Amino acid sequence: MRANLGRICGRRCGQLRANCPLCITSGWLRLAGIVRNNLRGVSAAFPLGCLTAVTGISGSGKSSLVSQALLDLVGDRLGRPIDTNDEPEDPLDEAPGPTEGRIVGGLDGVRRLVQVDQKPIGRTPRSNLATYTGLFDAVRKLFAATPEALRRRYDAGRFSFNVAEGRCPACEGEGFVSVELLFMPSVYAPCPTCHGSRYAPETLTVTWNGLTIADVLGLTVERACAAFADEPSVLRPLAVLRDLGLGYLRLGQPATELSGGEAQRIKLATELQRGQRGGTLYVLDEPTTGLHPTDVDRLMLQLNGLVDAGNTVVMVEHDMRVVAGADHVIDVGPGAGSLGGTVVAAGRPVIVAQTRASRTAPYLREELEALAKAGSQP
Structure with missing residues (x-):
């Protein structure tokens, strides 16, 4: 109909x-x-x-x-x-x-x-849905407020894969490494040290509701809505993404894997979060x-x-x-x-x-x- x-x-x-x-x-x-x-x-x-x-x-x-x-x-x-x-x-x-x-x-x-x-x-695997929409800032604050993070004196920056202290030193937080090929364009492969998690082992010892920060990046938008149902600062951008039909995307999905239509809807979702x-x-x-x-x-x-x-x-x-x-x-x-x-x-x-x-x-x-x-x- x-x-x-x-x-x-x-x-x-x-x-x-x-x-x-x-x-x-x-x-x-x-x-x-x-x-x-x-x-x-x-x-x-x-x-x-x-x-x-x-x-x-x-x-x-x-x-x-x-x-x-x-x-x-x-x-x-x-x-x-x-x-x-x-x-x-x-x-x-x-x-x-x-x-x-x-x-x-x-x-x-x-x-x-x-x-x-x-x-x-974004033009590299470092850019992803969570960072572009800004929801990852609220997620990192939740992790920084956990008892284990407070005991270790980890602030929210520790849970950013752009900060040297918390990220994997081998791939520098990208989760991928560039592989040079003779006479062919370079390709990206999962980091052999962190296996794509982006983070150092010490950072992954901190959990929030049983999830590591790498686990959160592995969640789809749909699953993340359930996981953060009681956290309005995180749920609001997630709900907009879900309402735009992007519930299947992973929070840490690299920008290089997104289609033009997906990128456009992510941009629209970011705009919809702002006060109108x-x-x-x-x-x-x-x-x-x-x-x-x-x-x-x-x-x-x-x-x-x-x-x-x-x-x-x-x-x-x-x-x-x-x-x-x-x-x-x-x-x-x-x-x-x-x-x-x-x-x-x-x-x-x-x-x-x-x-x-x-x-x-x-x-x-x-x-x-x-x-x-x-x-x-x-």
């Missing part, structure tokens, strides 16, 4: 916000004169406090509009670097070309800019790529929660079920390359679905009809 991923508007009418012309937005972020790749003098408007899906065939210019022009223009006007929630770019990477254009209104409704992309959360004060613009590029429909539902539940908290979400998207549940749709095209680069249609999903010039419209219309049919069944 198909599920509508939109939200119910309780402020005025009680219907789906995507179908409500009165409750759709509290303002507009308007861009004009955009020149970037195949975009030539394009204007676009994004409703604030809403979820906007930007659609179009591959090469139409939707990523140029959202992941480049929108980020560049808003980032420049906010007077601070774009918060990519990511590691610095490789200095050897080719610098992107400049974006031309201007913001003509609505910037006063944006206080913060966050890009949640699919770039790795509204006024943040979140930008995502194809966040549902490769996800099972169940995981798509979980992801959209969290993104809708950000919007309900007063934030704005703009995402490039191909999944018509997600697009049908958006508050606003911007379709870029009509073709690819020189045949694209224009805003073909913009508005509520039901409006865009009726636009003849849009190549997205027939598929969106089909999805909306299927949702309407499913909703009418008892």
Whole structure:
């Protein structure tokens, strides 16, 4: 059975916000004169406090509009670097070309800019889920408060694999060692001294509820939720990760083993842990790529929660079920390359679905009809 991923508007009418012309937005972020790749003098408007899906065939210019022009223009006007929630770019990477254009209104409704992309959360096995999300800091404090740690005068730093006193001296806390191969790229293998635990034997003598610090890193998110059920500071980030469909990942799983989609959801989980004060613009590029429909539902539940908290979400998207549940749709095209680069249609999903010039419209219309049919069944 198909599920509508939109939200119910309780402020005025009680219907789906995507179908409500009165409750759709509290303002507009308007861009004009955009020149970037195949975009030539394009204007676009994004409703604030809403979820906007930007659609179009591959090469139409939707990523140029959202992941480049929108980020560049808003980032420049906010007077601070774009918060990519990511590691610095490789200095050897080719610098992107400049974006031309201007913001003509609505910037006063944006206080913060966050890009949640699919770039790795780290480039070496030392980076992992627990350290990136910050939950490992709370875990280390729990271990430092145990009687054995107090007797040995171990502080929280002792349980970090980045500190010399507590980590394995052979692999320096990585759990892996690099093996050089002749005429081939180097590979990583488990450390023969600590067998991948990352820690010195003395550190592993300290346990919390029967678990060593290495045991904790070996737990999946799902199992860790049970283990730390009575520790709110640890449970909160774990619960967000689980709600995003990442319950199967290990806390110590190296960043090099994570897919782009997993990295993106970890970044989103890190952002969701923060107090939501509204006024943040979140930008995502194809966040549902490769996800099972169940995981798509979980992801959209969290993104809708950000919007309900007063934030704005703009995402490039191909999944018509997600697009049908958006508050606003911007379709870029009509073709690819020189045949694209224009805003073909913009508005509520039901409006865009009726636009003849849009190549997205027939598929969106089909999805909306299927949702309407499913909703009418008892």
